[in-house]
Amino acid sequence: MKKILSLVAVIGLTTSIYANDNTGCGLGSLIIKKQDTVALQVLAATTNGTSGSQTFGITSGTSNCSKPNNYVSNDKLNRFVSENMDELALDISAGHGETLATVAKLMNVEDNAAFSSKLQANFTSIYSSENVTSATVIDSIAKYM
Known part of the structure; x- marks a missing residue:
């Protein structure tokens, strides 16, 4: 005992x-x-x-716990970004677009204009190389929310 x-x-x-x-x-x-x-x-x-x-x-997110904001575990977001990497890169570099708007919606962004602008300003750190993975892109985007 x-x-x-x-x-x-x-x-x-x-x-x-x-x-x-x-x-x-x-x-x-x-x-x-x-x-x-x-x-x-x-x-x-x-x-x-x-x-x-x-x-x-x-x-x-119950029992005095906070649910983490880990977007990499969001299946819809993962699938969408991995299937639309090139289009998303174009939209982020332009600061607007349908693909970027969809990502914002999947990430529950409230101010699309500010979000798009911030991502556009940080495009080179989000798409840091031509071999960047969708998970890395999502993690990078999450930093600017």
Whole structure:
């Protein structure tokens, strides 16, 4: 029993070291609101880890978690950009166009004019070589949002 408790404590401490704000988001952060001692932080982190709620919370944006803005995981955006790399390059260099407007829509951009202008000004860093990948283009575009 002591070995199990020691293992749980080590896992909890390790999780709390690497998690956001010591214990991160998830069920533990919902149940244990005041985490002012190491023991409470370990308990919250262990609850997050053992319940699987932290992973679910991060993907869904629930349980005190924020959903990351990682556009590379957006399948529609990935497919569209990879199928339209040349057209997108032309639109970005011109500062307008149908392909650029579609990318803006897929990325939930509110101000298309400012977005297009910013991308046009940074065209050479977005399309840094003729062998640039669509994932790199998307990551570069996301930097200018």
